[in-house]
Amino acid sequence: MNPIHGIGSASRQGMKTPLLICLRLTCLIGAFVLVSGWAAAPAAAAEPVADSDYHQRLSDLEAYVNNVARPSGEASRIPGPGPGHNAWQMTSTALVIFMTLPGLALFYGGLVRRKNVLSVLAQCMGIAGLVTILWWAIGYSLTFSGGNAFIGDTAAAFLQGVSAHATGAGYYWISDLMWAMFQLSFAIITPALIVGAIAERMKFSAVLLFTALWMFAVYFPFAHMVWSTTGLMAGPLNPDAAIKAIDFAGGTVVHMTSGWSALALCLILGPRRGYGKEAMPPHSMVLCMVGTGMLWVGWYGFNAGSALGADGIAANAFATTTLAAATAGFAWAMAEWVTRGHPSVLGFCSGIVGGLVVITPGAGFVSPSAAVGIGLLAGVVPYFAVAYLKKWLGYDDALDTFGVHGVGGTMGAILTGVFANAEVNPVVGPLKEGLVIEQLKSVGLAIVWSVLATVVIAYLVKAVIGLRPSPEVERQGLDQAEHGEEGYIA
Numbered sequence: 364m365n366p367i368h369g370i371g372s373a374s375r376q377g378m379k380t381p382l383l384i385c386l387r388l389t390c391l392i393g394a395f396v397l398v399s400g401w402a403a404a405p406a407a408a409a410e411p412v413a414d415s416d417y418h419q420r421l422s423d424l425e426a427y428v429n430n431v432a433r434p435s436g437e438a439s440r441i442p443g444p445g446p447g448h449n450a451w452q453m454t455s456t457a458l459v460i461f462m463t464l465p466g467l468a469l470f471y472g473g474l475v476r477r478k479n480v481l482s483v484l485a486q487c488m489g490i491a492g493l494v495t496i497l498w499w500a501i502g503y504s505l506t507f508s509g510g511n512a513f514i515g516d517t518a519a520a521f522l523q524g525v526s527a528h529a530t531g532a533g534y535y536w537i538s539d540l541m542w543a544m545f546q547l548s549f550a551i552i553t554p555a556l557i558v559g560a561i562a563e564r565m566k567f568s569a570v571l572l573f574t575a576l577w578m579f580a581v582y583f584p585f586a587h588m589v590w591s592t593t594g595l596m597a598g599p600l601n602p603d604a605a606i607k608a609i610d611f612a613g614g615t616v617v618h619m620t621s622g623w624s625a626l627a628l629c630l631i632l633g634p635r636r637g638y639g640k641e642a643m644p645p646h647s648m649v650l651c652m653v654g655t656g657m658l659w660v661g662w663y664g665f666n667a668g669s670a671l672g673a674d675g676i677a678a679n680a681f682a683t684t685t686l687a688a689a690t691a692g693f694a695w696a697m698a699e700w701v702t703r704g705h706p707s708v709l710g711f712c713s714g715i716v717g718g719l720v721v722i723t724p725g726a727g728f729v730s731p732s733a734a735v736g737i738g739l740l741a742g743v744v745p746y747f748a749v750a751y752l753k754k755w756l757g758y759d760d761a762l763d764t765f766g767v768h769g770v771g772g773t774m775g776a777i778l779t780g781v782f783a784n785a786e787v788n789p790v791v792g793p794l795k796e797g798l799v800i801e802q803l804k805s806v807g808l809a810i811v812w813s814v815l816a817t818v819v820i821a822y823l824v825k826a827v828i829g830l831r832p833s834p835e836v837e838r839q840g841l842d843q844a845e846h847g848e849e850g851y852i853a
Contacts, residue, residue, distance in 0.1 A: 430672035432535050443528050445536035448672035452537045452545055455668025459548035462661030463555050464491055470654030470712070471559050472850075474762045477646040478840025479563045480850035486570050490555045493571055497578055498547045505583040506546065507532065512595040512605065514584050534671035545668065546586070553582055553617045559762030560625035564635050564837055567845050569830045573628070573820055580816040581624065585616050585809065596805045599790040607794050608805035609783060611680070612669035614724025614775045619809040622769025626760065627817040632830055634759035636837050648708050655712040659688055662719045666726035679787055680726040683734035684719065690735050691718025694742025702750070710746075713767060717745040720771035725779035728791055733782040740778070745771045776806050 422434040427445045468487040472480045494502070504519035519525055525532065525539050533542025554574045561570075588595040589610050596615070598607035610616060635643065645651055666684045670677035695714025696706035721741035722734055729737065749766035760766060780802035785792035794801070824830060831837070836844040843849060 427536060430534075430536060430674040442530075444530055444538040444541070445672075448534075448536040448674075449538055449541060451673040451677070452533075452541045452668065452671065455664035456541065456545045456548050458661045458664025459545070459552065459668065460491075460661075462658055462665065463487060463548075463552045466654050466657030466661050467552060467555055468654070469650050470658060470716075471562060471762055473647040473650030473652075473654060474559075474645040474709075475562050476643060476840070477851055478842055480646065480650075480842065481846050481848055482567065482841035483558060483562055485567060485846055486558045487555050489567065489571055490558070490574050491551045493574060494551045494554065494578060495547060497575065498543075498550050502550060502578060502583055503543050503546065505579075506550075506586045507543075507591055510587065510591070510593060512593060513588060515587050515591060515593075537671055542671075546590075548664075549613060549617060550578070550582060550586070553613075553621050554578065556617070556621040556764055556768055557625045557628060559764035560629040560760045561632050562761040563841065564761075564831055565632060566829065566832050567841070568828055569824050572828060573824050576820045576823070577624065577817065580820060581620050581813055582616075585620050585812070589616050589805075596808070598794050598801065606801055606804045606808070607798075608776075608801045609728060609779060609791070609794060609798070610724045610776065610805070611727040611779070612666045612723045614720075614772050614779065615805055615809050618720050618723060618768040618772025619776065619806065620813045622765050622767070622772050623810050623813040624817040625764035626758065626769055627814045628821050629760050629765070630758055631818065631821045631825070635761065636834060638759045645709065648712075651712055652708055655715055659715055659719065662688070662723075665719075666723060670727055676727045676788055679731070682731045683722055683726045683729055686731055686734040687722035687738035687741060688715050688718040690738025691715060691721070691742035694739050695746045696742075698743050698746045699750075713749065713763065714742045714746070717741045717767050717771050720768055721745075721775035721778065723772070724775045725782060728779060728783040728788050730782070730784055730787055733784070737775070737778050737782065740774065741771060744774055773806055773810070776802050776809075 419434070420440050423439055423441045426433050427441060427448075430448060433439045433441070464487060468484045471483045471487070475483055499522055501517065501520050503522060503525070504517050505515045508515045508517070508519040510516045522540070522543060525543050527538050527540040529539045530536060532539035533545070537545075554577055557574075557577075558570070587593075589597055589608070590600070591597060592600045594601055595604060596606040596608045596610075597604050598609050608615070637643070662684055663681055667677045667681040670680055692711045692715035695717060696710040699710040700706040718738045718741040722729075722737055725733075725737070745767050748770040749763045752770075753760055753763070753766060758765075777799065780799035783791045783795065783798060785795060791798075821830065832841065832844065
């Protein structure tokens with residue numbers, strides 16, 4: 364016999380009396396509580412709630428659940444952020460920051476040679492710190508505070524008037540301060556993407572100076588033009604927008620500006636020493652794959668977070684992001700298998716990122732089935748840009764920022780105009796007619812503006828402090844020369 368069962372059987376009789384006493388006491392206490400509640404009921408009824416008050420509370424709750432505006436003309440009983448939607452916004456912000464640190468840093472870090480791995484990590488961290496300070500000081504204000512069709516004003520400098528307890532700056536139920544932090548996470552990753560084109564051959568000081576100037580010349584204006592209520596290209600937000608384009612999560616603002624700027628900068632910078640003459644394979648596909656996984660997970664904050672609430676639009680963006688990324692990763696690897704004889708891990712990783720890039724502008728506007736088609740194109744078109752276009756034109760886009768983000772972002776903006784569906788998102792309805800033309804206008808402006816601004820900034824930085832390290836430093840590797848450290852110690 365199991366000794367535990369033996370102990371239990373022998374002790375049951377001894378436990379019987381105390382158990383009955385406990386049950387009787389519990390019943391008496393319960394009865395007392397019930398009687399007390401009945402006695403107190405008339406006192407509670409002495410302060411009835413007005414019907415209008417009930418109506419206001421229900422209206423507030425309905426607005427919160429549906430993630431729409433509070434009833435107009437009445438003082439809300441829920442004046443601050445809605446806890447569920449605001450919690451999703453905080454989570455999304457953390458996910459987008461996670462995309463850069465460590466996601467993008469590891470993705471890029473694995474693709475460079477081991478002597479330059481720390482330089483890429485340092486550039487990503489340096490950009491994160493610099494952009495955060497700029498955003499706090501003036502960037503948020505220039506992006507979202509008043510102004511004209513091209514740029515905001517300085518009324519919200521140093522986040523003046525941006526309260527954690529107020530709502531409305533971004534959306535109905537999220538904190539104004541959380542909105543500012545969410546948009547900061549986008550501002551951080553955009554210039555960090557450019558690092559991929561100039562990896563292994565640009566001075567750290569030059570990267571920081573270029574980034575600071577580029578934020579004012581390119582990012583702040585474009586984020587304002589696309590996502591501000593007074594913006595030139597803010598179709599859903601500005602009835603007077605000259606270009607009524609749509610961009611759900613940053614196809615134009617993030618990927619096109621960084622991708623086309625990356626192309627211009629790498630052409631001005633010139634190729635890496637030995638490029639085309641010696642092999643420059645990734646030093647760690649393991650790091651690259653880990654970084655890819657982090658980017659994919661973080662991208663849910665990027666795309667689904669851009670719904671600005673935990674609602675059906677967010678769910679659609681989550682689904683389309685998943686479908687496009689998985690489909691593009693598979694399509695890229697299959698295209699590589701057909702043309703090169705093997706599906707590589709790098710191909711899967713590049714395809715996944717390509718799918719994420721291309722679906723970004725349409726994630727909350729297109730259907731899941733459309734996302735699969737977009738994913739197929741995202742796996743094939745950027746693949747040929749990376750595998751063949753770069754070789755034909757002879758530019759050294761070291762980690763394929765232009766091939767993936769420039770080409771992919773451009774294609775995504777156009778495809779968004781083709782597949783945007785009012786049944787998925789009602790804001791598409793009034794804009795659908797002629798939307799492809801409007802998207803083409805926004806694409807053209809993004810390309811011209813980004814390239815011209817980058818050319819001016821790059822030559823200015825070159826004249827002031829220089830762009831490249833010495834040939835000796837470049838041969839030795841940037842880690843030791845610029846940061847005094849090594850990524851790996853044998």
